[in-house]
Amino acid sequence: MRNLVVLGAGTAGTMVVNRLHRRLPRDWRITVVDRSDVHHYQPGYLFLPFGAYRPEQVAKPSRPLLPQGVDVICADIDQVMPELREVRLAGGRRLPYDRLVIATGVEPRPDQTPGMLDGGQWRRSIFDFYTYDGALQLASALRDFRGGRLVTHIVDMPIKCPVAPLEFTFLADAHLRRRGIRDRTDLVYATPLPGAFTQPVATRRLGTMLEHRGVTVEPDFLVERVDGTTLVSYDDRRIPFDLLVTVPLNMGAEFVARSGLGDELNLVPVDRHTLLSRSHPDIFALGDANDIPTSKAGSVAHFSVDVFVGNFLQHIAGRPMTGRFDGHANCFVESGDGKGLLIDFNYDTQPLPGTYPLPGVGPFRLLEERAVNHWGKLAFRWAYWHLLLPGRPIPLPAHMSMAGKHTEE
Incomplete structure (x- = not known):
């Protein structure tokens, strides 16, 4: 055997x-x-x-x-x-x-950033949503939040689902507007990347969305430590916060x-x-x-x-492996108010606008805020439990296709 x-x-x-x-x-x-x-x-x-x-x-x-x-x-x-x-x-x-x-x-490692876990603010004014317990405790913190500076922060890449911090920021904006306290809240997005995302076309689109929502972006922010209720970068930039929603370093x-x-x-x-x-x-x-x-x-x-x-x-069986994974990824991006985007890319091709999975038909729209993308994300939970995990066929090609994509915005 x-x-x-x-x-x-x-x-x-x-x-x-x-x-x-x-x-x-x-x-x-x-x-x-x-x-x-x-x-x-x-x-x-x-x-x-x-x-x-x-x-x-x-x-x-x-x-x-x-x-x-x-x-x-x-x-x-x-x-x-x-x-x-x-x-x-x-x-x-x-x-x-x-x-x-x-x-x-991989798992979040807040212990890898000085002052994050051992500075007395963990799960008091510093929270994460990349763990089950963290997400539940953040729910309580958001219910009690009455305004101030809310900072979404990424320690470093790579992280699980790199669009999730953006999604949290968009959803937080919508949540605060519904509660009537958005005008009493400064939203800040602090990222180690030079922009909102890792690729130019998506960065422009997502960065514009943050700008339209009044979110301040702090790019190239490489955190050195957390000093009480202040993020401190290696180049000595400081971002004070009332509520920090961080993505700690992800490690295997x-x-x-x-x-x-x-x-x-x-x-x-x-x-x-x-x-x-x-x-x-x-x-x-x-x-x-x-x-x-x-x-x-x-x-x-x-x-x-x-x-x-x-x-x-x-x-x-002792034969050469003939399959070649091309890095194909696609991610729904929740943008709040019942809408979302979709991005589709691989090792060699950045996220581009267009339709997915069928050219011209979709039904999903790439790099466009649409209600259908939001419903696609919600429907994926059912597909995850009933199709994806059991290994049942899902009619999506493993390799990325350029069909339906536009190379120019």
Whole structure:
């Protein structure tokens, strides 16, 4: 019997297990390891602070999401030992593997910024929404907020869903207007990027939207420390706040560092087309856990797994992997007041205006605020639980297409 061990039962890990369980030869056994027995729909965290989702809509038990016949272990991972082809769990249990898939994602690390976690303001005037608990506590803070300076802040890239801080800012603007306190609130968007996003066309569009909403953008803001209720950058710029909604540094799992498998952010270096480790021919890293130069988003996990499954079956059969992941990502961007945008891009092509997925028809509009994009984002939650995770077919191509896109704005 040959062993496939999958570390992580999040989006990428669950998809891989469900897809491979149906296609692996019978002499393969699948074991999944995750430290939690609850699966979280992380895009839903964005809506929890505004009361748009209930907690039970974003969290479900993990076991029913995985197929029968798969071994599921709830435990912390201590170390991967590539030379022995073993995974050592906390407590000493060892799991042998013939192939290993690392899909343990990234997590916010507020401890990496001086004064953020240890300055006495964490979950008092400093909050995050990239965790389930953080999003729920931020909901309470927003209910109590009566005006002042509200700062949305990103420590550094890469982060999970890089448009989420923009979405939070747009939704906060709409939320404050509904409460009648927008005129008593200064909204600030502090980013380490030179603009609102990473690519020129999207940066212009999103930056204009922030400007029209009266949001002050602080670009190239690289935070050195948090001093009480003030952000301090390396070039000594200071941004005081009454309420800070921060995206802490995102880092991969600590066991990746202990195992000597990661870079300085504990991300596993892989071939960006096959997702195979650059150092170990029997280890793959999927989803947010790898270092590929594209968005850390659920769509990337989806499209990359589409390519990975065929490649993996070729790989274990001793044949060359012929599939090439192109970095395809698409993300709905909530903009408030029941509207949203959609962006679609890959390694080589930036987000462009147009229609998706059908040229001229859509129904979704790229880089345009439309109600249909908002409804598409809300509908995705159903598709996530019922189609994406179970590995059922979704009629979207894994590779990005230029059909329907306009190269000039």
